[in-house]
Amino acid sequence: MPPLTVLVAAPRGFCAGVDRAIEIVERALERYGAPVYVRHEIVHNRFVVDGLKAKGAVFVEELDKVPDGVPVVFSAHGVPKAVPANAEARGLDYLDATCPLVSKVHRQAERQVEAGRHIVFIGHRGHPEVIGTFGQVPDGAMTLVESLDDVATLAFATGTKLAFLTQTTLSVDDTAAIVAALRQRYPDIVGPKAEDICYATSNRQAAVKAIAPECDLVLVIGAPNSSNSVRLVEVADRSGTPARLIGRASDIQPEWLDGVGTVGITAGASAPEVLVREVIDRLGEWRSVEERTHIAAEERMIFKLPRQLTE
Structure with missing residues (x-):
C-alpha cells in the first residue's frame, strides 16, 4: 500500500468539562439507577450520547418531558435560570453538569447587569450555551453579535454603559477581531479580565x-x-x-x-x-x-x- x-x-x-459532564451522568446512573433523564445532549457527540443511552440515560429537550420522581441532569452547555427553578418547583432531584468555565461567564453576566451595564454577547444564535447565558439576566439586558457586520449595526445611545462577554467555544481569531471592533466603536466598553474562550x-x-x-x-x-x-x-x-x-x-x-x-x-x-x-x-x-x-x-x-x- x-x-x-x-x-x-x-x-x-x-476537555475537562466534557469529562466531568459524562462522569456526572454515569455516576448518577450508578447512584440512582436507570432511568436518569438528561435535558439536552449532555455533550454534542452522537457516539457519547448513544453510549449513555445504552446505560439507561434518557435524553429530552425540555424539562416538561421529565416525569416526576426521577433525577435529571443539565447538559454541559448550561441552562437558563428558569430551568433549575422549574425543577425545584416540581421537587425534582437535579444535577448541574454545566462546564465551570461556562458558569464563570454566567456569573460575569450577572455582575455586569448588577453594575448597570448592557452586555454585548459574542456568540452563535441558537447555540445552547448562548441560550443558557441569556437566561441568566433579565430580558433585554444582552445583545447578541455574531460578526463584524453585527457590530457595525449596533446603535447604543451615547453614555450607555457597556460590557462584552463571549461564548466559550468561538474562533479565537474571529473573536479577537470582533472585540477590537467593539473597543474601537465603544472605547469605554468593559471586558472580562481573562478571555472567555476556554x-x-x-x-x-x-x-x-x-x-x-x-x-x-x-x-x-x-x-x-x-x-x-x-x-x-x-x-x-x-x-x-x-x-x-x-x-x-x-x-x-x-x-x-x-x-x-x-x-x-x-x-x-x-x-x-x-x-x-x-x-x-x-x-x-x-x-x-x-x-x-x-x-x-x-x-x-x-x-x-x-x-x-x-x-
Whole structure:
C-alpha cells in the first residue's frame, strides 16, 4: 500500500468539562439507577450520547418531558435560570453538569447587569450555551453579535454603559477581531479580565494551526452542532489546507486520499479518543500509515463533581 503520514494534533478530544459532564451522568446512573433523564445532549457527540443511552440515560429537550420522581441532569452547555427553578418547583432531584468555565461567564453576566451595564454577547444564535447565558439576566439586558457586520449595526445611545462577554467555544481569531471592533466603536466598553474562550478551545485551534501547513488534508472528528469542532475545520481551511468534519471513521471516503501524502487528525472537545483510533485504523486499511503526534500544549485541568455525587 502507498505510504501515508498521519499527523495527530494534541491536545484533541475530551476537555475537562466534557469529562466531568459524562462522569456526572454515569455516576448518577450508578447512584440512582436507570432511568436518569438528561435535558439536552449532555455533550454534542452522537457516539457519547448513544453510549449513555445504552446505560439507561434518557435524553429530552425540555424539562416538561421529565416525569416526576426521577433525577435529571443539565447538559454541559448550561441552562437558563428558569430551568433549575422549574425543577425545584416540581421537587425534582437535579444535577448541574454545566462546564465551570461556562458558569464563570454566567456569573460575569450577572455582575455586569448588577453594575448597570448592557452586555454585548459574542456568540452563535441558537447555540445552547448562548441560550443558557441569556437566561441568566433579565430580558433585554444582552445583545447578541455574531460578526463584524453585527457590530457595525449596533446603535447604543451615547453614555450607555457597556460590557462584552463571549461564548466559550468561538474562533479565537474571529473573536479577537470582533472585540477590537467593539473597543474601537465603544472605547469605554468593559471586558472580562481573562478571555472567555476556554483553554480547550484555544489549545485545539492552536494545535490545528501548527499541523495544517504540513498536511494535504485535515480530518476533524466532531458533530455539525459542536461549535468547537466546526471552528477547527475553519482554522484548517484558513491555513490553506482543506478540512472535513466527520462523525467517525465510516464517514471517510477513500477518494479523499487521492493525491494526499499527509493527513492531519484532530477531534473536537466532545469526541472521545476511541474515535481517533478508529479513524487511524480505517486509514490503515487503504494506506501504509506512519503516525506522528504534534503536541502544542499540555492540559492538566480537572473539575470537581457536584457534591451530591461525592458525599
